[in-house]
Amino acid sequence: MNTLMNVPKNGGLTRTTSDRQSNVPTFSSWIDEFFNRDWPAFSQNFNAGITLPKVNIRETADxxxxxxxxxxxxxxxxxIELDNKMLIISNETRExxxxxEDNYTRREFGYSSFKRSFSLPETVEEDKIKAEYQDGILSLQLPKREEAKQKPPRNIKIS
Structure with missing residues (x-):
C-alpha cells in the first residue's frame, strides 16, 4: 500500500492511500475544513464594534x-483626560x-470601545482646552500659550 501526503488549500496535511478511489474525507481533513471555512453567522457581525475613529488635526497661529x-x-x-501632557480620548459602550415571550427568552448584548492618545506639545495651554460634540464630530480646541503664538512680522528700524 502506497501512502501519499496531499496538501489542501488551507495548508493542513491529510493522508490518502493510492488504492482508494473514493472521496471519503479523513477525520483530519474534515476538522481542517470545518475550522477553516467562513461561517456567515460569525464573520458578518463578529467585529461590528467601533474601530479606531479617524482624526483630523490642524494647527493655526493660535x-x-x-x-x-x-x-x-x-x-x-x-x-477625555489630560495626564502628564497626554490627551486621552476614550469610549466604552455596552448594549x-x-x-x-411565552416559551422562549432571547438575549443579545454588544460591547464596543476605543481609545486614542495624543502627546501634547509644551506650547498647549492645558487649562483652556475645550471639547464639543455636534453632528457626529467630537471637536477639541487646544489653545497655544501666549509666548508660543505666532507674532505678526514687524519692521525694525536701523539706528
Missing amino acids: AYFVEMAVPGMKKSDFN EQETK
Missing part, C-alpha cells in the same frame, strides 16, 4: 484643533437587550 468622526453617540459616551 491653537491646535482635533476633530474625530464618531457618529451615533452622545456627549456622555466620551471620556443589552432581552425579550421574553
Whole structure:
C-alpha cells in the first residue's frame, strides 16, 4: 500500500492511500475544513464594534484643533483626560437587550470601545482646552500659550 501526503488549500496535511478511489474525507481533513471555512453567522457581525475613529488635526497661529468622526453617540459616551501632557480620548459602550415571550427568552448584548492618545506639545495651554460634540464630530480646541503664538512680522528700524 502506497501512502501519499496531499496538501489542501488551507495548508493542513491529510493522508490518502493510492488504492482508494473514493472521496471519503479523513477525520483530519474534515476538522481542517470545518475550522477553516467562513461561517456567515460569525464573520458578518463578529467585529461590528467601533474601530479606531479617524482624526483630523490642524494647527493655526493660535491653537491646535482635533476633530474625530464618531457618529451615533452622545456627549456622555466620551471620556477625555489630560495626564502628564497626554490627551486621552476614550469610549466604552455596552448594549443589552432581552425579550421574553411565552416559551422562549432571547438575549443579545454588544460591547464596543476605543481609545486614542495624543502627546501634547509644551506650547498647549492645558487649562483652556475645550471639547464639543455636534453632528457626529467630537471637536477639541487646544489653545497655544501666549509666548508660543505666532507674532505678526514687524519692521525694525536701523539706528
